Amino acid sequence: MATTTPWAPKVIRPEDIGTDASGAGLKEHLHSLDLEAMLVEHKALVWRGFGIARAEFDAVVDALLPTRWAYRHGNSPRTKVGDNIYTSTEYPAEHTISMHNELSYAKRYPSRLVFYCEQAAATGGATPVVDGAAWLAALDDEVREAYRGGVRYRQNLHGGHGFGKSWQETFETDDRAEVEQFLAGTGAEWEWRDDDRLRIEQPGPSTVVDPRTGTEVWFNQSDQWHAASLGDETAKALAAIMAEEDMPQSVAFADGSPIPAEYVIQVRDRGLATAVDVDWAQGDLMVIDNVLTGHGRRPFTGQRRVLVAMAG
Incomplete structure (x- = not known):
């Protein structure tokens, strides 16, 4: 063989x-x-x-x-x-x-x-x-199917003082108009909030097909954006002071439904296990x-x- x-x-x-x-x-x-x-x-x-x-x-x-x-x-x-x-x-x-x-x-x-x-x-x-193809293949069928419709990323960026990154750091500018011009072509939804905060929601795929090879690969960062990636104690501490959607970053399925913690942990662990150092x-x-x-x-x-x- x-x-x-x-x-x-x-x-x-x-x-x-x-x-x-x-x-x-x-x-x-x-x-x-x-x-x-x-x-x-x-x-x-x-x-x-x-x-x-x-x-x-x-x-x-x-x-x-x-x-x-x-x-x-x-x-x-x-x-x-x-x-x-x-x-x-x-x-x-x-x-x-x-x-x-x-x-x-x-x-x-x-x-x-x-x-x-x-x-x-x-x-x-x-x-x-x-x-990326091996990473996709390493996932359970149930997980791949659940992600089929894609994901939705959420960001809450402060205006200079707060938890996580500021919108000025994120976009390398302090000009709101420049940020809006950048976001306008991305398909994102955004809203300026009190205290100079910026909230962004961005739809994205779970996989992409590379046009040069026809290969489907895993292509999203749901495990890094999900509260489960913070570890149990950190996630519990944050959940006690803010809703998940108000955290600096969070993620859901494309329809807004929650991604089970065990799915993102599987994605994280099998990606690392399949990798070459x-x-x-x-x-x-x-x-x-x-x-x-x-x-x-x-x-x-x-x-x-x-x-x-x-x-x-």
Whole structure:
């Protein structure tokens, strides 16, 4: 009986492509690469052993993403450190970040992400990546069917003081008109509330079919937006002071009905179980197709600094 080789990102080293172990060598290689074809075939590409310095990274990322997106409408805490270059999500080191496709809750999401390791953790800190088709296949039929109609994301963004992110941070502006212009083309419903708060509801799919391959992949962030992902004690504490729909972020099925906690826990756990860990050394680089693959973060010790850029 034939066996199927488990999926894993394609790893490329200087000796594999006959080039110098340097940022200049990698940049020369990237200019000759059909990146789109490589990503469709492999879904994720990792360049190891090039020892790219932070001063070289901008030139390298220019070769990969000549036009980069700002992290607008993003819900995770990050620091902008360059020309639309950001730190990876700044959650406490002891926590796992579950698998997700970047900005899958937004109408406009990037097709590619670039990750660069400026400083590797002392231990742990891998970036797990998951084949979205394998993630979908790992779910129970009951869960896949329940999600078939899609989901509805809710955000409550304060105006500068409050729990969670402000709308100014989220949209990188303090101009209400600019926020409204951005949201107008997204299919979202929004409402300005008292105390300069902004409420947004955004419909989204549970899966998408990649037009290049015809592959259906899991594509939503319901497990990260659901109160169950906070853990029992945190969820209970928040429920005691506010309704779920008033939390900084929450999610329901597209028709507004609640998503059972056991469904989102299954989605979270099976995504992580199906993922392949990409361990980091200083100077490593990874590019992923943000539709065909999801990504996350394993816990770590010490200092870890991974930078991210994205583009359509």
